Ligand SMILES: Nc1ncnc2c1ncn2[C@@H]1O[C@H](COP(=O)(O)OP(=O)(O)O)[C@@H](O)[C@H]1O
């Protein structure tokens with residue numbers, strides 16, 4: 001689905017490579033963790049995976065197409081097949097939570113099925129907050145709204161960037177459970193996190209590969225977990 | 226821009242037909258009001274420019290019809306000199322620049338012209354009638370001053386009658402006025418396009434964050450552009466409608482006198498010409514549609 005081969009990335013001209021020689025294959029139904037210290041390049045790697053950034057070297061295939069040859073509209077098509085929960089989950093602050101969650105439907109010009117929407121909002125536990133405006137939400141509610149928005153189109157893959165970044169442990173587990181559930185239904189999941197406890201908790205529920213960014217490249221994490 | 230354009234234009238004017246496609250961009254009362262006001266003011270001006278242009282056109286047509294580019298030379302001379310003077314005038318006219326043709330009006334023809342006035346019984350042939358020569362000018366015309374001087378030298382009994390010539394500059398002025406009116410309509414359209422481009426540009430730039438969120442959830446450029454285009458098209462069309470109505474009301478309220486030649490009182494629209502100002506609101510909508518599309522395309526290309 002998403003395949004990176006010997007990919008390198010550097011921001012700007014002066015700076016050296018932030019990531020180098022990265023090879024990664026995200027297959028349907030897989031479950032990955034991406035870890036590494038803050039500033040290691042986790043967010044950057046995710047952006048490469050959904051076409052927000054283009055690699056400075058190497059090759060990235062998104063659904064069988066070379067990302068370098070894709071237009072903005074092609075990338076928009078990728079965004080409909082890959083749900084992304086951004087680190088700073090941003091919303092349209094003048095629309096209600098429910099409207100924000102339904103936004104991908106509107107953007108893809110697919111008719112909303114009202115039952116599905118309220119079911120999805122119930123699934124992430126936001127039924128009581130559906131009419132609220134995003135700025136009124138707590139950190140955990142924002143994360144769950146972002147997750148609901150990421151999955152409303154029934155994506156083949158969900159990329160979650162620090163989904164538990166600013167929520168308490170209980171809420172982290174709740175979000176993890178949602179992502180594991182999604183994976184059981186067949187969606188590939190990749191979670192970027194620096195929280196090793198979260199990874200340990202997940203290992204009890206699902207067989208996940210844990211990747212670590214170290215020395216600018218990707219390694220399979222070993223027994224320290 | 227094919228035949229799909231009118232349909233898309235109509236789509237853009239249809240309120241709220243596409244879910245909350247309109248609402249994804251937060252409302253901004255300020256640019257909205259400015260756009261509506263600009264469109265209204267421009268439509269108002271366009272109606273007057275159209276009225277001016279059409280009225281000037283009517284005037285030009287009427288005056289130039291009466292003008293018809295002919296004049297006559299009348300020769301009154303003693304009977305024995307009549308023939309030589311007529312010959313002299315005809316020869317002279319052949320070498321006068323600006324004269325396309327000259328023709329002696331025959332006695333029969335002259336009699337036919339006079340008969341209605343005197344009746345068939347009057348022996349016209351025995352009256353001491355002057356000879357008439359009809360001149361058809363080239364479009365550039367001749368120099369009447371020069372012709373008069375040459376005539377007085379060669380045929381003292383000849384008089385040039387060019388009573389309609391004085392209207393020529395008026396016709397030219399009316400034609401220019403019509404062209405200036407049309408040019409004004411064009412300039413008003415251009416200025417409207419420029420102002421709406423600026424407003425759309427500002428609106429797009431102010432909503433860069435919104436555009437980013439829309440892109441993150443998979444919005445194509447066309448979708449984002451449409452959200453802005455629909456707004457600006459609708460505002461411009463509504464504003465232009467108000468401006469057109471106001472302009473038409475102003476013109477309809479002009480005093481209605483039938484005094485011929487009173488240019489001011491004829492500034493209004495006549496007959497089917499009343500349909501022309503009705504094209505102003507849809508045209509304003511089309512201008513806004515095109516201007517916003519272009520602005521959106523440019524901004525969305527830059528915002529990557
Ligand atoms: N747009 C950008 N331009 C330049 N440098 C950037 C940009 N985004 C991130 N960086 C830098 O790249 C490094 C990795 O950032 P990031 O991918 O966000 O790491 P992580 O998500 O692992 O914390 C950081 O040093 C950050 O400052």
Ligand SMILES: [Mg+2]
Pocket residue numbers: 042043044087161162
């Ligand atoms: Mg990050």
